[in-house]
Amino acid sequence: MKKADILIIGTGVAGLFTALNLPEDKSILIITKDICENSDSFLAQGGICVLKDESDYESYYNDTLKAGHFENRRESVEIMIKSSPQIIRDLVSYGVDFERDENGFVYTREGAHSTPRILFHEDITGEEITSKLLAAVRKKSNVTILEHNAMVDLIVENGECFGVVAKDENGSLYNIFASQTVLATGGVGGLYVHSTNYRHLTGDALGVCMQHGIKLENIDYVQIHPTSYYMANHDRRFLISESVRGEGAVLLDKNGQRFTDELQPRDVVTAAIRKQMEKDGTAHVWLSLRGIDEDTIRRHFPHIYEYCLEHGVSLPQDSIPVVPAQHYFMGGVWVDSDSKTSCKRLYAVGEASCNGVHGKNRLASNSLLESLVFAKRAAKHITEKGSSAVIDGALEDKYDRLLKEKHDYFLLRDDYVSVMRSEIEKAREAHLNGK
Numbered sequence: 001m002k003k004a005d006i007l008i009i010g011t012g013v014a015g016l017f018t019a020l021n022l023p024e025d026k027s028i029l030i031i032t033k034d035i036c037e038n039s040d041s042f043l044a045q046g047g048i049c050v051l052k053d054e055s056d057y058e059s060y061y062n063d064t065l066k067a068g069h070f071e072n073r074r075e076s077v078e079i080m081i082k083s084s085p086q087i088i089r090d091l092v093s094y095g096v097d098f099e100r101d102e103n104g105f106v107y108t109r110e111g112a113h114s115t116p117r118i119l120f121h122e123d124i125t126g127e128e129i130t131s132k133l134l135a136a137v138r139k140k141s142n143v144t145i146l147e148h149n150a151m152v153d154l155i156v157e158n159g160e161c162f163g164v165v166a167k168d169e170n171g172s173l174y175n176i177f178a179s180q181t182v183l184a185t186g187g188v189g190g191l192y193v194h195s196t197n198y199r200h201l202t203g204d205a206l207g208v209c210m211q212h213g214i215k216l217e218n219i220d221y222v223q224i225h226p227t228s229y230y231m232a233n234h235d236r237r238f239l240i241s242e243s244v245r246g247e248g249a250v251l252l253d254k255n256g257q258r259f260t261d262e263l264q265p266r267d268v269v270t271a272a273i274r275k276q277m278e279k280d281g282t283a284h285v286w287l288s289l290r291g292i293d294e295d296t297i298r299r300h301f302p303h304i305y306e307y308c309l310e311h312g313v314s315l316p317q318d319s320i321p322v323v324p325a326q327h328y329f330m331g332g333v334w335v336d337s338d339s340k341t342s343c344k345r346l347y348a349v350g351e352a353s354c355n356g357v358h359g360k361n362r363l364a365s366n367s368l369l370e371s372l373v374f375a376k377r378a379a380k381h382i383t384e385k386g387s388s389a390v391i392d393g394a395l396e397d398k399y400d401r402l403l404k405e406k407h408d409y410f411l412l413r414d415d416y417v418s419v420m421r422s423e424i425e426k427a428r429e430a431h432l433n434g435k
């Protein structure tokens, strides 16, 4: 059994930034299913959006709503955009280095953005941000991180959460009690055969919340990225960032002909690629970077350049075989604008949560920002309003006993995966049938 004032599940940007914004006199325990570096946050390539000046507010707001098919929660979009300059200042204060020139920050552009407003660090923006946040968290004496420890259930009594049931690296189960619990378990890519996500991200926060009747939202809103590197057999698909198309790369069919506008929202480009693959009877289409000079490719996309070279594709003269893959989850555990779930003492942040920012479809490079903004708000709410829970011997004894009696926890864990997969499918079908 373990105890902490605040318990955070997950070490992506959302979990780490929550920890960094909590008071230093609170004991914080973070558990994470794999090693800290294995989170989708480390994989983010393209960049992070920011409101670069007030004159861009309307345009940024409208682009986010348009990409989200106007199903976005307006309040959340407003909060995210208005908070973005401060979030970037926070990141810079942790040592995050964004591309600059003599005039200051350099902004790039991705699909469905009317103007360049994305900050980046080469094509490894996620690694740059997350590694700096992780280093800052590791310096904090009030924070403990346990790697290879996974949440398998929540401890919920009468609508209040008092922590989680966890599995340690030897497979033993134990209880963690906390006054506040924050779910930051990321997306659902591990449920899919083809995904750009880490395989261990299997929507666990959704699984446990569903088990306890905690509200979920839009669980059929799964984003497919149009351009992942095609391979016949590959586990996690390598992403070819949208900003490559933003810089001028074009999609080609089997005859080398363009067949769509590459800068439309992701779902529209994905649909166009699928249609073309079906028409051509091919397993992928091609992405040509011939319109971008080699220096720009090497400078802006060095990791994509290297990856392609390792796989026998020399840019820009060769084209990249690309195929759509599951990429992002817009739905999640329902939260309000302070990242509170429908269960007392339980918060959800990052991709595991749904605060409605993305609506039906995420605008490129909004997710790192959204994760950071709403993680900070969760921390603020916990700091200002989070009361200490009464966790007495009776409660501990009850859950220790349950742990010994409930031998089906491992089954339960496996169940989440299949249950979540079928729930997402059911919700999608119901939606398609207009129910």
Ligand SMILES: Cc1cc2nc3c(=O)[nH]c(=O)nc-3n(C[C@H](O)[C@H](O)[C@H](O)COP(=O)(O)OP(=O)(O)OC[C@H]3O[C@@H](n4cnc5c(N)ncnc54)[C@H](O)[C@@H]3O)c2cc1C
Pocket: 009, 010, 011, 012, 013, 014, 015, 031, 032, 033, 034, 036, 038, 039, 040, 041, 042, 043, 044, 045, 046, 047, 048, 049, 125, 126, 149, 150, 151, 152, 184, 185, 186, 187, 196, 197, 198, 200, 201, 202, 204, 205, 239, 327, 328, 349, 350, 351, 352, 364, 365, 366, 367, 368, 369, 371
């Ligand atoms: C290839 C790729 C490129 C991307 N590019 C961009 C981009 O350019 N810009 C952008 O804004 N967004 C991008 N995204 C999306 C963005 O990276 C994610 O949405 C964001 O990082 C999510 O952060 P998170 O903290 O919520 O989750 P994650 O970073 O995925 O972290 C989840 C954490 O939870 C842990 N965890 C999961 N289940 C459990 C459990 N049961 N118990 C304990 N721990 C658990 C995991 O181990 C992990 O530490 C990209 C995503 C991918 C996959």
